[in-house]
Amino acid sequence: MKLVFWHWFWLSFMLLLWSSQGLSSDGLALLALSKSLILPSSLRSNWTASDATPCAWNGVGCNGRNRVIYLDLSSSGISGSIGPEIGHLKYLQNLSLSANNISGSIPPELGNLKKLSLLSLYQNSLSGTIPYELFRNQLLEKVYLNSNQLTGLIPFSVGEMINLKSLWLNENMLSGVLPRSIGNCTKLEELYLHDNQLSGSLPEALSEIKGLRILDATNNRFTGKILFSFENCKLEIFNLSFNNIKGEIPAWLGNCMSLQQLVFVSNSFNSLVVLGAWSIWTHRNACVFDGATPSISRALSATNDERHLWEMAGARCLSSLTSPVHEE
Ligand SMILES: *[C@@H]1O[C@H](CO)[C@@H](O)[C@H](O)[C@H]1NC(C)=O
Ligand SMILES: *[C@@H]1O[C@H](CO)[C@@H](O)[C@H](O)[C@H]1NC(C)=O
Ligand SMILES: *[C@@H]1O[C@H](CO)[C@@H](O)[C@H](O)[C@H]1NC(C)=O
Numbered sequence: 125m126k127l128v129f130w131h132w133f134w135l136s137f138m139l140l141l142w143s144s145q146g147l148s149s150d151g152l153a154l155l156a157l158s159k160s161l162i163l164p165s166s167l168r169s170n171w172t173a174s175d176a177t178p179c180a181w182n183g184v185g186c187n188g189r190n191r192v193i194y195l196d197l198s199s200s201g202i203s204g205s206i207g208p209e210i211g212h213l214k215y216l217q218n219l220s221l222s223a224n225n226i227s228g229s230i231p232p233e234l235g236n237l238k239k240l241s242l243l244s245l246y247q248n249s250l251s252g253t254i255p256y257e258l259f260r261n262q263l264l265e266k267v268y269l270n271s272n273q274l275t276g277l278i279p280f281s282v283g284e285m286i287n288l289k290s291l292w293l294n295e296n297m298l299s300g301v302l303p304r305s306i307g308n309c310t311k312l313e314e315l316y317l318h319d320n321q322l323s324g325s326l327p328e329a330l331s332e333i334k335g336l337r338i339l340d341a342t343n344n345r346f347t348g349k350i351l352f353s354f355e356n357c358k359l360e361i362f363n364l365s366f367n368n369i370k371g372e373i374p375a376w377l378g379n380c381m382s383l384q385q386l387v388f389v390s391n392s393f394n395s396l397v398v399l400g401a402w403s404i405w406t407h408r409n410a411c412v413f414d415g416a417t418p419s420i421s422r423a424l425s426a427t428n429d430e431r432h433l434w435e436m437a438g439a440r441c442l443s444s445l446t447s448p449v450h451e452e
């Protein structure tokens with residue numbers, strides 16, 4: 125009799141525990157997050173503490189075990205800041221908070237999300253530095269931090285994102301060098317760095333990124349020569365305008381069969397790089413108007429002849445050469 129009673133007691137006790145367990149830990153993390161992240165009431169109305177899981181909440185998606193794997197609140201009129209609670213969503217694969225009004229800094233706890241493959245925070249008002257921890261993630265494939273007010277360095281840990289395909293850091297206030305560890309990101313295809321204050325020379329290690337299609341470093345403070353090269357070049361867009369890059373126009377550009385946009389316009393008028401853009405522009409005109417076959421290597425070899433003429437002319441007109449080269 126006693127035994128039956130104890131059985132009954134424990135059973136009801138466990139049931140009580142079970143029913144009072146309430147919202148899952150991922151749900152609690154989201155609710156905590158929504159204290160600093162200000163969601164519009166239409167979105168928030170649906171985030172209810174009495175639910176067992178957050179899986180049907182606006183912007184939230186779960187796997188079969190009710191763990192949150194994506195959070196997509198892009199273009200939702202959100203303001204406020206991202207709290208450290210984001211680091212509790214351990215199963216998160218995609219995080220999109222782009223095109224909102226989010227301010228404050230990027231919490232280092234985002235680096236705890238080891239399953240993250242897409243991180244999209246572009247077009248907000250995020251400030252502060254990029255946490256070193258953020259890039260210590262081998263599964264990240266797409267990182268969009270562009271169009272914010274981020275300052276400081278690109279962390280050396282960028283080289284730990286060995287599966288990275290797209291890195292968009294453009295339109296921030298980042299300074300310092302592009303770390304040579306970037307050469308570790310051998311799967312990288314798109315590297316947007318334009319409109320920052322990056323300096324130093326572009327690292328030779330870029331040569332390791334054999335599938336790089338887009339490199340846009342326009343409007344930074346890069347200096348030095350182009351030390352990297354691509355044998356089997358996949359570049360489609362290569363834009364280095366408005367920097368202080370000097371030296372020879374790299375001959376390997378002749379290997380870039382897919383090149384559509386090559387823009388080297390620079391504010392350093394002595395730079396041969398300006399001449400390169402101009403030569404390809406004239407070559408493009410020859411192709412368009414005179415039916416010549418496009419050949420970048422021919423354009424480049426023409427450059428050296430042109431250099432001579434330009435030098436004799438005192439290169440007075442180079443400032444008018446701001447029109448981009450555009451071959452299609
Ligand atoms: C929240 O709203 C979305 C669409 O507005 C709906 O699909 C979903 O079922 C709602 N979830 C809950 C828990 O009410
Ligand atoms: C961001 O906030 C400003 C005012 O602070 C407002 O004018 C603007 O519409 C907001 N943008 C978005 C995308 O919500
Ligand atoms: C996550 O984003 C990737 C694009 O990087 C997309 O292919 C995938 O379907 C997304 N997954 C979820 C669960 O939203």
Ligand SMILES: *[C@@H]1O[C@H](CO)[C@@H](O)[C@H](O)[C@H]1NC(C)=O
Pocket residue numbers: 280281282283284286305308
């Ligand atoms: C480069 O990648 C390897 C793994 O392939 C990693 O162990 C190493 O720390 C990375 N180096 C840098 C500089 O990030």
Ligand SMILES: *[C@@H]1O[C@H](CO)[C@@H](O)[C@H](O)[C@H]1NC(C)=O
Pocket residue numbers: 318319340342363385386387448449450
């Ligand atoms: C790079 O050059 C292309 C081709 O002219 C142009 O469309 C693009 O806007 C340039 N990028 C920047 C950041 O100026």
